[in-house]
Amino acid sequence: MNTTLMSVTGLLILAILLLISAADRRAKLQNRRIARLERKIELLSAHTGLQEPEDPAYAEIDELLGQGKKIQAIKQYRELTGSDLVEAKTAVERRMR
Incomplete structure (x- = not known):
């Protein structure tokens, strides 16, 4: 009985790992496809010569940057876009250039 339980547990673990692996492969494939599409759009x-119209809300971020309030600008960017901290910091630093 104990070996049967161990076998079933082992099979369940193997099945879970296979599902996770398949999901990871699909996610990586989707990320590559999105990256290719973004490059093509760029x-x-x-x-x-097309440029994306500037959202007026970004003017407030630029104003905060002009005042040297980088942290507030990052907070404002996160509220505006819903991005995470790393993405917002990178985007705000790009706007500083």
Whole structure:
């Protein structure tokens, strides 16, 4: 009985690991596809000279940066976009250039 329980447990663990692996592969594939699409959109935008219209809410972020309030600008960016801290920090630092 004890070996049967161990066998069933082992099979369940193996099945879970296989499901996780398959989900991870699908996620990586989707990320690669999205990255390719983003590169293509950037190339098309550069080729046609199109630029995304600036959201007026970003003016407040730029104003905060002009006042040297980087942390407040990052907080404002996070509220505006719903992004995480790392992404917001990177985006705000890009706007500082």
